[in-house]
Amino acid sequence: MDPLTPMITTNPFDDDKLREECGIFGVSGADTASAIVALGLHALQHRGQEAAGITSWDGHDFHTHRAMGHVAGNFDRDEVIRGLPGGSACGHVRYSTTGETSLRNVQPLYAELNSGGFAVAHNGNISNAMKVRRELIRRGSIFQSTSDTEVIIHLVATSSYRTLLDKFIDALKQVEGAYSLIVMTPEGMIACRDPLGIRPLVMGKLGDTIMFASETVAFDVVGADYIRSIDPGELVIVTNAGEIRSHRPFGDVHPRPCIFEHVYFSRPDSIVDGSSVYSVRKAIGAQLAIENPVEADYVIPVPDSGVPAAIGYAQQSGIPFELGIIRSHYIGRTFIQPGDKVRHLGVKLKHNANRALIQGKKIVLIDDSIVRGTTSLKIVQMMREAGAAEVHMRIASPPTKHSCFYGVDTPERTKLLAHKLDVGGMQDFIHADSLSFISIDGLYKALGEVKRADGRPQYCDACFTGDYPTTLTDQDDVVVTDQLELLAERVA
Missing domain, CATH: 3.40.50.2020 (Rossmann fold)
Incomplete structure (x- = not known):
């Protein structure tokens, strides 16, 4: 490129930071759920500045608006919020940690399943998504995005279990890595965290309205009370009638939440896993x-x-x-x-x-x-x-x-x-x-912890130590492929 050709780029001071994954926010049981979600996403903007999206459900239909850029300018217009009616909604702000930067990868992702509409907002990364995706495509699945999140939708759609909850749990047991998810279905809202709790997820309440968010600061903005963190491996279901149920389908697993949330990712005015970030x-x-x-x-x-x-x-x-x-x-x-x-x-x-x-x-x-x-x-x-x-x-x-x-x-x-x-x-x-x-x-x-208890780290500190808490199937496959290609070149 000619040195005088204008280009859009990130500010040099921001280029040298780890980008803050994504942020998710969900609201169940409100008169104007999408408006509350839009406000909450403003508070989570630091976690993802490439794109934003909101999906709502009005009791009959799902409605989605997704856009490149910040929440401001895309979701602060009355006509946009009016186009997202209903008492339940979930939203997402994004950095592209997997999949290219394009509108088709902006979340929440939505699909029509046999059980009805299914919308999902995801913070994290499925570290075996490429392998699972290849197998799903071999079996006939047709993908509409390059996001790892879509793998979860296809696993739910192709599960042989009977109920939607069992299908969802079946899907989660086939993926590895880190995920905090907010899922919307005609039956209600599901919030869940991976068994190691690598990515954060918290629960709040405003009157009879239940909320889920990546950080407690989103509750502060909308005037909600912070209730608690979603436990690692826990699924919390909020039905349309307002009933709250908790499921723990993964058994006992030693948690490893991300230590860098405390160092940089989370806003200092948030509470992460019970501790003030500031x-x-x-x-x-x-x-x-x-x-x-x-x-x-x-x-x-x-x-x-x-x-x-x-x-x-x-x-x-x-x-x-x-x-x-x-x-x-x-x-x-x-x-x-x-x-x-x-x-x-x-x-x-x-x-x-x-x-x-x-x-x-x-x-x-x-x-x-x-x-x-x-x-x-x-x-x-x-x-x-x-x-x-x-x-x-x-x-x-x-x-x-x-x-x-x-x-x-x-x-x-x-x-x-x-x-x-x-x-x-x-x-x-x-x-x-x-x-x-x-x-x-x-x-x-x-952090008030010793580095190891019973010989095990209390956090995911892999960026510092290289001690990854899960298998890295896709990464291992890439390494093996690179080694095989290098060997072939040497033989040739």
Whole structure:
């Protein structure tokens, strides 16, 4: 591409973050369910900014509206909400962790089954979806999307069990990986979480209306009360009559919820698995200060995700907390960047150094993670250009060495800086005076847990340790195929 050709791209500060999978929200038993869902999706927008969709049920028919882009602009118009009537609705905000970015992959996905309409919103990733999909196609299934979520619909449709609930459970027992699901049928709404509880899902109530969401902050926005988390492996059914039933078809399984929800994905004002995300992030920052002290004049967060940890670091270390990087909240996530030179200057559209504060000072920068390292490099450079005497970087998570296969849009492992370099090499790459990460044991300590109980991790920490809690059938198949192709090339 010509360097002067305009292109739409993600802001460079956002390119170096793990993308926050997806967000789901469901409402059962409300007069204007779709309007409530639209409000809840606004609160979950940080979990997916490529597309959004809502499906409603009015007692007779299902209605769906899906669109590329944010919730605002697509679901804040009266005519859209009027086109989604009914007392039940579910919604979804999306990043494309599997399947291309196109309208056919925007959720909720909907299909007409023998039992009636079936709509599903999914947060997570089915790690054997490719294998199951191939088998379903061999048996005659016709897929309308490239999303892994559609596999669940076909498994339900082809199940030999009699009741819809049994068909659904049968389908779930054939998939592996991570999933939190909200399903709408003519019989009612089902909310469920995979047996390991990798992805979050919570339950709330507003009067007689029952709600489910990826995060409790969605309940705050609509004025609902948080009741509890859906347990790992639990299915909660809300019938059209308002009856609530719980099923646990998977037996006892040791849970492994995603530890990165506490580090970065969830909003700080959410409650995840019973813990305040804000309080946990402050505790992570305090533990980071205990493990990795440094002499400095100021503790400075990388906005916005580094703020709670920076507060904790400052309180523990006694070093003053200051806003040394000012973020503009009026710049969207994407903008036109014509060429590399202007693209680099575009960083300052969203973040700019507080030069009067920084000049001549020793500073500690606090961020939640380092992925490719490009963001950290630019931030350190910005601080030096603003006159910082020393720039030390402290990271509120261990080095991200491994890809996630559970619904997070992670770069290939070879593109992860911590996979290629040790901490010393990473420090040289970003040109910091020092670089340190919280230890995995320190992260667990900040969460009020020991890393292992009975020899088993309490969280899914595979992005740091490589200890994946499930089999990775599709990934293993890709590795085997690559090895066979490489062997064939060598023989040839």
